[in-house]
Amino acid sequence: GIQVEQSPPDLILQEGANSTLRCNFSDSVNNLQWFHQNPWGQLINLFYIPSGTKQNGRLSATTVATERYSLLYISSSQTTDSGVYFCAVGTGTASKLTFGTGTRLQVTL
Amino acid sequence: EPEVTQTPSHQVTQMGQEVILRCVPISNHLYFYWYRQILGQKVEFLVSFYNNEISEKSEIFDDQFSVERPDGSNFTLKIRSTKLEDSAMYFCASTGGGSYEQYFGPGTRLTVT
Numbered sequence: 001g002i003q004v005e006q007s008p009p010d011l012i013l014q015e016g017a018n019s020t021l022r023c024n025f026s027d028s029v030n031n032l033q034w035f036h037q038n039p040w041g042q043l044i045n046l047f048y049i050p051s052g053t054k055q056n057g058r059l060s061a062t063t064v065a066t067e068r069y070s071l072l073y074i075s076s077s078q079t080t081d082s083g084v085y086f087c088a089v090g091t092g093t094a095s096k097l098t099f100g101t102g103t104r105l106q107v108t109l
Numbered sequence: 110e111p112e113v114t115q116t117p118s119h120q121v122t123q124m125g126q127e128v129i130l131r132c133v134p135i136s137n138h139l140y141f142y143w144y145r146q147i148l149g150q151k152v153e154f155l156v157s158f159y160n161n162e163i164s165e166k167s168e169i170f171d172d173q174f175s176v177e178r179p180d181g182s183n184f185t186l187k188i189r190s191t192k193l194e195d196s197a198m199y200f201c202a203s204t205g206g207g208s209y210e211q212y213f214g215p216g217t218r219l220t221v222t
Contacts, residue, residue, distance in 0.1 A: 031209040041198050041216055043152070048210035086152065090211075094140040094204055096154040096165060097211055 002027045006100035013107050021072040021103045023087030031090030077107045111135045113214035121220045130186045130217045132201030139205035141184045145197040191221045
């Protein structure tokens with residue numbers, strides 16, 4: 001099956017700093033989603049981005065499907081950005097999502 | 110905005126007991142999924158469901174698991190005889206509103222003692 005790798009596995013930032021999270025995948029995809037898992041365990045959908053670039057406030061994402069990677073940018077980080085960020089990909093019509101192992105982000109004051 | 114809902118939010122059960130986790134997908138969606146996440150690990154696919162039948166299942170989804178769409182709104186996951194290793198967060202998701210984007214419910218935390 002498809003392999004999904006995320007880097008870095010852990011990231012500690014001071015409030016106000018910027019960061020880039022990376023997701024590499026091993027095959028062509030027709031679905032790519034970024035999630036933020038909050039301290040209560042909920043998966044918050046950040047972006048549906050199988051290709052191209054999207055922005056939502058301080059967050060933006062870019063997927064280069066031909067090179068099989070996606071990037072999540074967090075600017076001016078806040079303590080509420082802390083948590084685990086997951087990338088997940090799908091390869092067929094409404095197929096299952098395969099998740100990466102996540103990046104654990106801690107934003108400190 | 111439509112959302113996927115799940116009940117209960119937390120369930121504690123004894124080993125060997127049956128549990129049913131419930132989900133209400135988004136109303137115009139046609140594809141439904143269950144995933145689970147053992148504490149500290151990544152989210153894993155269990156099963157997908159379309160047109161009233163299982164379309165794909167993982168090796169985790171053995172004979173102890175079953176899914177059902179008993180009416181036009183609910184989607185359930187049953188674990189017949191729970192084991193300690195079934196303790197996890199279980200997420201329901203749905204898609205089908207014109208894109209492949211999957212919408213996740215808030216999860217049910219299952220604790221087996």
